[in-house]
Amino acid sequence: MTVEPSIPTATRCALLTPVGQGAIAVVQLDGPRCREVLARVFAPTNKAAPDAWRSDRLYHGWLHRDGRRIDEVVVVLRDVSGGGAAINLHGGVRVAQRAIGLLEASGCLRAAPAEMPGPGSGASRFAPVAAVDAAVLAAPTQRVVRWLLAQRRVWSAWCDALRVALDRGGSRRRFHRDLDRAEAVWPAGQRAVEGLRVAIAGPPNVGKSTLANRLALRSDEQTGSLVFDAAGTTRDWVSHPAALNGWPVLLIDTAGVDSVGSDRSADAIAAEAARRARQVASQADVVLAVRDIQQPAAPLEAPPRAIDVANKADLHGDRAGQQSGLAVSAKTGEGLNRLAAALTAAGGFDRLSDATPALVSRSMRQWADNLHRALDRRDRASAVACLSMVSVDSS
Numbered sequence: 001m002t003v004e005p006s007i008p009t010a011t012r013c014a015l016l017t018p019v020g021q022g023a024i025a026v027v028q029l030d031g032p033r034c035r036e037v038l039a040r041v042f043a044p045t046n047k048a049a050p051d052a053w054r055s056d057r058l059y060h061g062w063l064h065r066d067g068r069r070i071d072e073v074v075v076v077l078r079d080v081s082g083g084g085a086a087i088n089l090h091g092g093v094r095v096a097q098r099a100i101g102l103l104e105a106s107g108c109l110r111a112a113p114a115e116m117p118g119p120g121s122g123a124s125r126f127a128p129v130a131a132v133d134a135a136v137l138a139a140p141t142q143r144v145v146r147w148l149l150a151q152r153r154v155w156s157a158w159c160d161a162l163r164v165a166l167d168r169g170g171s172r173r174r175f176h177r178d179l180d181r182a183e184a185v186w187p188a189g190q191r192a193v194e195g196l197r198v199a200i201a202g203p204p205n206v207g208k209s210t211l212a213n214r215l216a217l218r219s220d221e222q223t224g225s226l227v228f229d230a231a232g233t234t235r236d237w238v239s240h241p242a243a244l245n246g247w248p249v250l251l252i253d254t255a256g257v258d259s260v261g262s263d264r265s266a267d268a269i270a271a272e273a274a275r276r277a278r279q280v281a282s283q284a285d286v287v288l289a290v291r292d293i294q295q296p297a298a299p300l301e302a303p304p305r306a307i308d309v310a311n312k313a314d315l316h317g318d319r320a321g322q323q324s325g326l327a328v329s330a331k332t333g334e335g336l337n338r339l340a341a342a343l344t345a346a347g348g349f350d351r352l353s354d355a356t357p358a359l360v361s362r363s364m365r366q367w368a369d370n371l372h373r374a375l376d377r378r379d380r381a382s383a384v385a386c387l388s389m390v391s392v393d394s395s
């Protein structure tokens, strides 16, 4: 590629995200010639000409070096006068290095993240847009990234519409209703970013570790839980990050506990392992109560917190149809699609949509609460202040 000297070195680029972590990486561009640099290295799918690119809109497309594609990206221009842009790439180390190398070859000066202007210095973002942006940086799967980018669009349009309604004294009913809906799908939105905590609990030797490995697509010879045909194989709990139907879950494989509330473990270590297993189960969002399909179901908490899983259906297929619970085989994979669907529903993920606003962090929930109250009080000044608050953390 021929490097044109006309791009001033004042145009800078920086990788904002930690190297190799997260499903996406974000490269920020800053300086007067961002648009020129982007015009050379970015081809939007909608073929819009660089002059027509608008700020605070997302452009899907390809980062390329002389027409050779480097990565599929989403670009956001921060302000129309040309001051800044963010390039959202896939999260691999190599891709981020190639993107930075390309920008350097196009005349950008590489900078540290701390040298780049913060959210308050460019075109200001609405509070929920800033909160969604923070969540995008921590998004664990591609599906969550896609959903969050849709949320960014939805909240941006929603805030624009609310600002107009506040300025003109229009009806606020729709905004109340949308905030109610966003609060109703809480905390599924936060779980989409942080992961649904799923404890795998039940008596010894019923196949809990085999199930955890299977759901996390691991083999016990690699890094999964140890599986063995003897009771008491798992002692301390083991956690496996996984994705089910694209949504993140943390599978927590626990030690076998003989029955609810008691265990007949012979030694002190097994008794402690059982105590920890019960503690982990009590703190999880959902408990998979696993049993051998030949054993009767133990008394369970109500769904969606507990799911009765009857394992080893391959050995006793004749019983599968008579089960109150979900018949599966961790060994053959039978029934695991239904189990994944049950977990997706238990996490509330199937209630998240691309078209309706959702809350994605605790601080965003607080923000929605404040705005709701300001709208209830017909306090326009507080509502406007809520909208223009630019800094929301992702905790």
Ligand SMILES: Nc1nc2c(ncn2[C@@H]2O[C@H](COP(=O)(O)OP(=O)(O)OP(=O)(O)O)[C@@H](O)[C@H]2O)c(=O)[nH]1
Pocket: 203, 204, 205, 206, 207, 208, 209, 210, 211, 226, 227, 228, 229, 230, 231, 232, 233, 234, 235, 254, 255, 256, 257, 311, 312, 313, 314, 315, 328, 329, 330, 331, 332
């Ligand atoms: N046929 C069959 N065997 C299974 C299935 N799931 C697990 N097993 C076997 O059952 C035995 C116990 O499996 P584990 O996964 O170690 O059971 P666990 O519940 O984690 O056991 P503890 O950690 O001791 O509580 C192993 O020999 C597995 O291969 C299944 O669905 N079908």
Ligand SMILES: [Mg+2]
Pocket: 208, 209, 210, 225, 226, 227, 233, 234, 253, 254, 255, 256
């Ligand atoms: Mg085990």
